[in-house]
Amino acid sequence: MLRDITLGQYFIGNSVIHRIDPRMKILLTIAFITMLFIVKNFIGFAVAIVFVFAVIFLSKIPLKLVVKGVKPIVPLIIFTSLLNMFFISGKTLFEIGFLKITVEGLNLAIFMSVRIILLIMGTSMLTYTTSPIALTDAIERLLNPLKKIKFPAHEMAMMMTIALRFIPTLIEETDKIMSAQKARGADLESGNLIQRAKALIPILIPLFVSAFMRAGELAMAMECRCYQGGQGRTRMRELHYSKLDVYSAIIMAISIVLIVLINIFVPTII
Amino acid sequence: MSAMIKVENLTHIYSKDTPFEKAAIKDVNLEIEEGEFVGVIGHTGSGKSTLIQHLNGLLKPDSGKIYIDGQDIWENKKNIRQVRFNVGLVFQYPEYQLFEETVAKDIAFGPTNMGLSQDEINERVEQAIEFVGLSRDLLQKSPFELSGGQKRRVAIAGVIAMRPKVLILDEPTAGLDPKGRDRILSQIKDYHKRTGSTILLVSHSMEDIAKFANKALVMNESKLFAYDTVENIFKQSDSISKMGLSVPQITKVFDKLSEKGYFTNENIYTVKYATDLLLKHLKKEEQ
Ligand SMILES: Nc1ncnc2c1ncn2[C@@H]1O[C@H](COP(=O)(O)OP(=O)(O)OP(=O)(O)O)[C@@H](O)[C@H]1O
Ligand SMILES: [Mg+2]
Numbered sequence: 001m002l003r004d005i006t007l008g009q010y011f012i013g014n015s016v017i018h019r020i021d022p023r024m025k026i027l028l029t030i031a032f033i034t035m036l037f038i039v040k041n042f043i044g045f046a047v048a049i050v051f052v053f054a055v056i057f058l059s060k061i062p063l064k065l066v067v068k069g070v071k072p073i074v075p076l077i078i079f080t081s082l083l084n085m086f087f088i089s090g091k092t093l094f095e096i097g098f099l100k101i102t103v104e105g106l107n108l109a110i111f112m113s114v115r116i117i118l119l120i121m122g123t124s125m126l127t128y129t130t131s132p133i134a135l136t137d138a139i140e141r142l143l144n145p146l147k148k149i150k151f152p153a154h155e156m157a158m159m160m161t162i163a164l165r166f167i168p169t170l171i172e173e174t175d176k177i178m179s180a181q182k183a184r185g186a187d188l189e190s191g192n193l194i195q196r197a198k199a200l201i202p203i204l205i206p207l208f209v210s211a212f213m214r215a216g217e218l219a220m221a222m223e224c225r226c227y228q229g230g231q232g233r234t235r236m237r238e239l240h241y242s243k244l245d246v247y248s249a250i251i252m253a254i255s256i257v258l259i260v261l262i263n264i265f266v267p268t269i270i
Numbered sequence: 271m272s273a274m275i276k277v278e279n280l281t282h283i284y285s286k287d288t289p290f291e292k293a294a295i296k297d298v299n300l301e302i303e304e305g306e307f308v309g310v311i312g313h314t315g316s317g318k319s320t321l322i323q324h325l326n327g328l329l330k331p332d333s334g335k336i337y338i339d340g341q342d343i344w345e346n347k348k349n350i351r352q353v354r355f356n357v358g359l360v361f362q363y364p365e366y367q368l369f370e371e372t373v374a375k376d377i378a379f380g381p382t383n384m385g386l387s388q389d390e391i392n393e394r395v396e397q398a399i400e401f402v403g404l405s406r407d408l409l410q411k412s413p414f415e416l417s418g419g420q421k422r423r424v425a426i427a428g429v430i431a432m433r434p435k436v437l438i439l440d441e442p443t444a445g446l447d448p449k450g451r452d453r454i455l456s457q458i459k460d461y462h463k464r465t466g467s468t469i470l471l472v473s474h475s476m477e478d479i480a481k482f483a484n485k486a487l488v489m490n491e492s493k494l495f496a497y498d499t500v501e502n503i504f505k506q507s508d509s510i511s512k513m514g515l516s517v518p519q520i521t522k523v524f525d526k527l528s529e530k531g532y533f534t535n536e537n538i539y540t541v542k543y544a545t546d547l548l549l550k551h552l553k554k555e556e557q
Binding site: 209 | 287288289323326328351354355358359361364366367368369379380383384414428429432
């Protein structure tokens with residue numbers, strides 16, 4: 001069912017990873033993505049793999065769930081792997097008819113797959129261990145300096161908070177509308193592309209109608225409570241950096257340095 | 271003759287294999303005969319909605335079997351749409367499912383999916399709107415222009431137009447005023463009389479169940495507590511109240527009266543029957 005989707009879901013906990021300041025976690029995630037793109041050979045990936053699994057272990061989130069989050073992008077991985085395998089020229093490994101698989105192609109295919117999987121696993125740890133509220137709060141704070149150039153940081157953050165807040169609600173609603181239309185014999189599973197697109201109309205229209213209604217009601221409710229944007233708003237929970245954040249930053253820095261060193265001393269693959 | 275609806279060892283678990291795992295239905299066995307009007311009761315979260323969504327194949331059992339008219343509905347997956355035409359399900363707040371430009375087209379959605387001819391569809395649409403007591407003038411209006419109660423009835427008509435053998439309604443009167451509730455329920459009762467179809471009505475109002483249903487199905491903490499005649503169910507007012515449910519007010523009144531020695535062998539659960547009984551009793555006193 002729709003609501004069994006785990007990607008982007010927060011799992012309540014109190015592990016070391018959960019306790020890292022959300023601002024630091026966002027920065028670390030950006031650093032992690034950079035790290036994955038610096039890596040130039042499989043030994044470098046070994047460092048990244050150890051890093052990701054250490055984070056998963058420390059967060060106490062079941063590995064099974066993290067792996068489940070990768071599932072939706074498996075088709076994408078297979079597709080890019082096939083492209084890489086067949087269309088990179090180089091030393092021929094073996095041939096099937098007119099298709100040639102090259103050593104370089106195979107290497108690159110594996111390399112890219114590992115990179116994508118690590119990317120998804122690593123970045124999803126951010127949302128698994130940080131509540132959406134803390135996340136948007138952190139984004140607002142990180143973007144705060146941009147307010148000087150009239151960047152609407154608070155409004156952006158508020159929009160994200162609301163969007164995140166309504167994702168589960170809308171999923172639930174979609175589920176309900178889908179069931180109701182299926183009960184009237186709507187066929188969502190078969191037919192060609194055009195038929196399938198048409199079959200979505202009975203679901204999308206009620207969904208939009210109710211989403212607009214909700215938006216109107218929410219805006220009204222916010223105005224009734226005198227919401228006027230970020231000016232002069234204080235917070236119930238202030239964010240504070242702690243020693244933990246410094247340690248985690250140091251560990252990340254060490255990993256990146258390690259990977260750069262490996263890049264220098266071990267031959268590159270791409 | 272085999273039962274219209276037969277449920278065997280049905281179990282359903284939501285979000286299986288996640289930290290949110292929850293058994294919403296545990297080992298339910300049930301047989302409902304054709305033509306019954308069944309009231310489905312149970313406290314919030316007892317699994318009523320989950321149970322009825324299994325009967326037309328919207329939810330798949332984690333274990334157990336469901337037979338409609340003697341046919342195992344999951345035997346052939348391709349036939350599941352046919353099952354949905356035979357077992358019409360009206361959801362809670364069904365007005366949110368309306369989407370067409372006109373009321374007529376919306377009611378026609380189900381019959382069109384059945385692949386009926388245009389003449390047949392038109393006939394069914396007109397009959398369905400009449401069944402739910404709305405005027406034909408509304409057919410060409412947009413469903414979004416109607417009042418809440420009217421929308422609700424259009425949504426119900428959309429299911430009735432499929433002429434299901436079994437009609438299931440999940441709290442069709444939630445959020446309506448008393449008059450609107452009575453009208454919708456009497457129309458459903460009327461439909462039951464005219465077509466002889468099997469009806470399942472989920473409701474939190476014991477008065478409604480007493481007035482309209484002849485059988486009652488009680489769910490309690492994901493299990494089937496009882497399936498029996500309304501009379502027998504309301505006899506057990508003690509265990510019913512322990513579940514956080516109540517018996518009809520009139521039953522409570524007569525329970526108190528029987529404590530005082532009046533009408534001790536009577537089992538009363540409708541106001542109409544109670545009035546008759548009281549009048550008879552008073553006449554006797556006068557003589
Ligand atoms: N889609 C779902 N995912 C996870 N859990 C669910 C889902 N739907 C229902 N549940 C849970 O299953 C249990 C039974 O729910 P169900 O909707 O069948 O109850 P109900 O008897 O219809 O209650 P109500 O009278 O409030 O409508 C509840 O505890 C509910 O929290
Ligand atoms: Mg329910």
